[in-house]
Amino acid sequence: MFATFQYEELIERALKEDIGTGDLSTLIIPKDYQSEARIYAKAHGIICGLFIAEMTFKKIDPYIDVQMQVEDGDSIGPGTLIMKINGSLAGILQAERTVLNFIQHLSGISSITKRFVELVSxxxxxxxxxxxxxxxxxxxxxxxxxxxxxxxxxxxxxxxxxxxxxxxxxxxxxxxxxxxxxxxxxxxxxxxxxxxxxxxxxxxxxxxxxxxxxxxxxxxxxxxxxxxxxxxxxxxxxxxxxxxxxxxxxxxxxxxxxxxxxxxSVEAIDFSMVVDDFKPSIQKHLHSAEKI
CATH class of the missing domain: 3.20.20.70 (Aldolase class I)
Known part of the structure; x- marks a missing residue:
């Protein structure tokens, strides 16, 4: 296994590039909102970059839990569930684009490499x-x-x-x-x-x-x-x-x-993230509002 510490700086720079001085879009989301999100593949290919994805979520919030459903090197297709993410909704949304950028690009590389290798195997x-x-x-x-x-x-x-x-x-x-x-x-x-x-x-x-x-x-x-x-x-x-x-x-x-x-000049493999409607901590806020 390779040393993941060498990617810490890269992830920090990527997140800083995207978030800058702060994510303006998640200002409306209470800090205690929790949710589950799922990342799905939208194309055929070879998945790659899962450890970087998890490191990126953890860099935003170490309490975010990431459950991988596939492994690097697995074949994927449209609709393949890649991972489940549980934790702070704001944190998940802040990491979303950087995570997708990493796995889209790296999966594109592994996919085209696989095609070349198979042609001369x-x-x-x-x-x-x-x-x-x-x-x-x-x-x-x-x-x-x-x-x-x-x-x-x-x-x-x-x-x-x-x-x-x-x-x-x-x-x-x-x-x-x-x-x-x-x-x-x-x-x-x-x-x-x-x-x-x-x-x-x-x-x-x-x-x-x-x-x-x-x-x-x-x-x-x-x-x-x-x-x-x-x-x-x-x-x-x-x-x-x-x-x-x-x-x-x-x-x-x-x-x-x-x-x-x-x-x-690799073509990226497309992925998307879906956030569940069920957010336990939101229910707490709704009940509080009803009492008022």
Whole structure:
């Protein structure tokens, strides 16, 4: 299990962004009004972000009780009951939009990832994400990719080397760039090189890199590159990866396919929250009014 404390600041910022100096709309609701609310799915997909939803409700009011009806990774459809929430009506309403924003976005990522993974599941290739994530949301977005059955690429510039065209142009020579970086990082650090041509592929193999990215290559060039590499290094394909192209790319024999659209342009899965009419504490107020 992952450490949830790393998301505390993100949740606080999200709530502050929405509530600001105070929720004006719940000023009419007495503080002791209690209620049960339910969140339902309105579309098909893979649910993700339930722990963030609960943390968000608890951040508003630690006495709000959240009862999950599904688990991250479950398939959902229109009408699926996702969770029940009991507690302060004002608190539930204040957290509503932020909760829905989180699970709509994260479920969208897990859902599209699932589709990509299923399209190539019989070919032994891994579908992975990229660094094309929303600022501040990378860890959560990459978690959603894993929930959908995908794998994670590097998390940042700090955990692996990737020499891209701009790095190589700055040095002027791929082999020299690789040798220079080997003197700068430890022996445990993986080195990946982005290759746009078959000549670069040959140079990268001879330079002793760990991973070669075939960047926007034609299917035929990818097949040729895979045959030449012959399992000596890990081969990643990137660029132009869509649901209608991912299987053809996988069939070239690459080991990994990185897909930027898993996180950078995902379509959200829609959810809605319904609040029950029955509010026990409201009855108390009504009885008091009758006596007056």
């Amino acid at each position: 019989d070919l032994g290739v891994k579908v992975t994400d990229t660094r094309k994530t929303m600022p501040g949301m990378r860890n959560l977005q990459k978690y959603a990719v894993r929930v959908g059955g995908g794998t994670n690429h590097r998390f940042g510039l700090y955990d692996a080397v990737m020499l891209k065209d701009n790095h190589l142009d700055a040095i002027g020579n791929l082999a020299e760039a690789v040798q220079k970086i080997k003197t700068k990082v430890g022996h445990m650090v993986k080195i990946e090189v982005e290759c746009e041509t078959l000549e670069q592929v040959r140079e990268a193999v001879l330079s002793g890199v760990d991973v070669i990215m075939l960047d926007n290559m034609s299917l035929q060039d990818m097949k040729t590159a895979v045959q030449y590499i012959n399992h000596r290094v890990v081969v990643e394909a990137s660029g132009g990866v869509r649901e209608d192209t991912v299987r053809q790319i996988a069939e070239t024999g690459v080991d990994i396919i990185s897909v930027g659209r898993l996180t950078h």
